[in-house]
Amino acid sequence: MNRKACDDFRKLHERQEEGPLRRRDQQRYDEHLNECGECAEWLESRHNSLFCLRLVKSEVEPSEGFSERLQTKMQGLGKQRLAYWSPAIVGAAVTALFLLMLLQVATGxxxxxxxxxxxxxxxxxxxxxxxxxxxxxxxxxxxxx
Structure with missing residues (x-):
């Protein structure tokens, strides 16, 4: 089949995964899928791959107390960041005010x-x-x- 038609089909397939296609695009999609064996195989292998990934999906349970430890650690990080930046922000604000006053005096x-x-x-x-x-x-x- 035509390489451009196959590329267009794959683009339509990506759009279809995001939401329904317009009627004309859906018709082009279906016609190409019926006419092109290569794209039909590509689509089937894609579906099989996704199916296998869903089967392999494993659920890992976090250890006991994990959520609490994570929450306390995150709260501690926030306090550390605030404590680190507070003197810098105050110093920058004081310096900026001083420079503005100096500029005002200097320019009259x-x-x-x-x-x-x-x-x-x-x-x-x-x-x-x-x-x-x-x-x-x-x-x-x-x-x-």
Missing amino acids: TAANAVKNQGYGEARRLKVVPSPLFETPTPTPTDPMP
């Missing part, structure tokens, strides 16, 4: 500050960049439109 984020002059009038304050750790001195500029 008051550059866009607005001073209320009373009577509904506001003036934009102009901040002259200054060296690190010095307080910028705001100077009034033109009123905002």
Whole structure:
């Protein structure tokens, strides 16, 4: 039989294992299975292999107390991981906050500050960049439109 037709048949078979095929695909599947002896043998050997695997399936019973030991060990692992990461997380958070404060001071984020002059009038304050750790001195500029 045609190699492409056999490949298509096997793809249809995979889709069929996941769920029902559309009517047209099911018809192509059945027709190919009836016409191609090689695919019929392949399908039969596949079914036989799966049948044998199901027969060989063995059930192993866990030892007495296995579930309890496993559960206590898993709980202990969770506590160890939390204990390990807690100082690292706190340290990282403190460092991040410190760096953000340092960045804010260094860049002079008051550059866009607005001073209320009373009577509904506001003036934009102009901040002259200054060296690190010095307080910028705001100077009034033109009123905002």
